[in-house]
Amino acid sequence: MPSSRASSRHFLNATATLIISHGYSAVLIEGDLEKFRDLQKTYADRRAVRTVNQFVGFTAADGLDTILAQTPIPRDFDFLSIDIDGNEYHVWNATSQYKPKVVCVEFNPTIPPEVSFVQPADPTVNQGSSVAALVELGRKKGYELIAVIGVNAFFVVQEFYEQFKVTDNRIETLWTNRDLVTYIFSGYDGQVFLRGCRQLPWLGLPLSESKLQAVPGFVRQYPYSRTRRLIYIALSNPLSLFPKILRELKKYTN
Structure with missing residues (x-):
């Protein structure tokens, strides 16, 4: 049972529970040296736990296939947990030589369930991916x-799916706590609204509805006024009107 970022939130993660409460053997991978040393101390008396100090990537040099090949773990081990704050999608996608029975992957909980989003495959980027994208990859x-x-999505190999007796595995059904999602929408008149979380959770900063307005109040009306719209465009971006003016002039010169 391998886990990347195993030392993070040690007493709360599923990996620690399986090791401590159920006696699982494990391969625990941690790139941060300080956290790795803490990991070693935590499991020093457990001979069935192997700790690896390496950052997990998605290339032939640093992917899970390469790292796990240096361990005695079987190809169809029981449980894989991926929690690296960003590139989980790419790490799982790059793993082809091993097929664990159950996979736990961290996702970005600010992304609505119907949105498929995958961050760039870049170890310096920490944006995460949506649960919808992970479901697509999983299938x-x-x-x-x-x-x-x-913030974790759990997947099982399709041949074992019926054993879990999940009658409806749509994201909307299984993901019931979406408190960190912010919804943005507009009225017919062009006013922008925010609902839901309305903040950047990891920064603790609020999102301002007033700062997201794309057009000033005097333009917001329905049905919209063409005259007001053109006045706004002329004031905010006068160069954008030049092509229209040229087209009109051509009509009179031809």
């Missing part, structure tokens, strides 16, 4: 979604 790899707990 391509032969997995089905069986649970969403907190």
